[in-house]
Amino acid sequence: MVDWQSILDRDGPVVWRTVYRLLGNRADAEDCYQETFLSALEVWRRQPVRSPRALLQRMATARALDRLRARYRRSARGEGSDPGGVEYDRSADPAPGPPEVAEAAELSGRLREALATLPAKQADVFSLYNLEGWSYQEIAAHLGISVDSVGVLLHRARARLRQRLAALAPDRVDR
Secondary structure (H helix, E strand, C coil): CCEEEEEEHHHCCCCCHHHHHHHHCCHHHHHHHHHHHHHHHHHHHHHHCCCHHHHHHHHHHHHHHHHHHHHHHCCCCCCCCCCCCCCCCCCCCCCHHHHHHHHHHHHHHHHHHHHHHHHHHHHHHHHHHCCCCHHHHHHHHHHCCCCCHHHHHHHHHHHHHHHHHHHHCCCCCCC
16 A cells, blocks of 8 residues: 555655646646646556656656646647746745736746757756756666767757747847
């Protein structure tokens, strides 16, 4: 029997940070968080899981990126709201003023839009390395690829993101 309460207590905050960083919208993050744990439950029913945290983070990243892609497809078709619709919790850090919040929202929206254009494996590697702080070795073991492949995928993801962000805001990206 799986002790879901201890898994939720231990890994829930990591899953939340993953989905919220990628989505930037509390409602979408809450839905994605729940979907991640429901999907994990299905996996646990079918097979034993060696690394719950790794499974949960991978599922959370994949679901969040799927939501981002859907959000940008809807936006491109003129459906729904602004794809950069970032919701900020002002009680968490009251220090930044409106200009800083606006700039952060704009930059976060651009990064999310650019991340949604990456191939899935590049997006996974980029997110695990840059957003979650995993090492090359951890990512390689989790994805079942070589450490060299992690480096290549990360390099390609950074190059595509740099190119995409430069196209979105040429005056803002350092080369």
